[in-house]
Amino acid sequence: MRKAESVLFRLSAGWTVVGLASGLAYRELTRSTGFSGFTQLAVVHTHTLVLGTIVGLLVLALQRVYRLGEDRRFGWFVWIWTIGLVLTAGAMAVKGSLQVLGSAAADSSALAGVSGLGHVVLTVGFVLVFLVLGRRIRHTQQESDTETATTQAMPA
Numbered sequence: 001m002r003k004a005e006s007v008l009f010r011l012s013a014g015w016t017v018v019g020l021a022s023g024l025a026y027r028e029l030t031r032s033t034g035f036s037g038f039t040q041l042a043v044v045h046t047h048t049l050v051l052g053t054i055v056g057l058l059v060l061a062l063q064r065v066y067r068l069g070e071d072r073r074f075g076w077f078v079w080i081w082t083i084g085l086v087l088t089a090g091a092m093a094v095k096g097s098l099q100v101l102g103s104a105a106a107d108s109s110a111l112a113g114v115s116g117l118g119h120v121v122l123t124v125g126f127v128l129v130f131l132v133l134g135r136r137i138r139h140t141q142q143e144s145d146t147e148t149a150t151t152q153a154m155p156a
Contacts, residue, residue: 004069007078008060015052015085019045022093029100041096048089051122055081059129066136074132081125087118 023045030039059068068074091114098106105111 004063004074004078005060008056008063011078011082012053012056012060015048015056018089019049019053022048022089025093026096029097033100035100037099039096039099040092041100044089044092044096047092048085051085051088062133066133066140068129068132068136071132071135073128077125077128077132080121080128084118084121084123084125087121088115089118091115091118 022041026039026041026045029041030036062068063074091111095106095108095111095115098111
């Protein structure tokens with residue numbers, strides 16, 4: 001499944017860029033405004049690097065071993081996961097920027113709702129990837145058992 005691997009690689013690389021850029025944005029915005037407190041902007045960097053880059057690369061490795069892309073739900077996982085991460089990181093970046101700028105809008109329940117929705121969507125992605133992985137592990141074990149039985153049944 002070369003296509004699945006290519007998509008996962010590109011998404012992981014893209015999230016790396018987003019993660020590094022968000023770290024730079026956090027540093028520059030807080031430095032230029034003289035902000036020195038906690039802000040959601042501080043954790044966008046780690047969220048995108050871990051949930052985007054690291055999870056993407058781990059799923060890419062699992063794809064190579066278990067051919068996850070052979071399960072039709074895998075494509076759903078990739079896009080649901082991406083949408084969930086965009087919602088979560090986007091809401092965090094907006095809220096964090098508003099916190100640094102001292103805006104009362106930072107406490108908006110709408111931002112909390114978008115972030116919460118993003119987390120729910122990420123949870124659906126987790127469930128999907130575990131369902132796909134479980135099925136592919138069972139399928140791979142069955143293939144291995146069949147090959148072993150066939151090899152043992154052949155005369156020497």
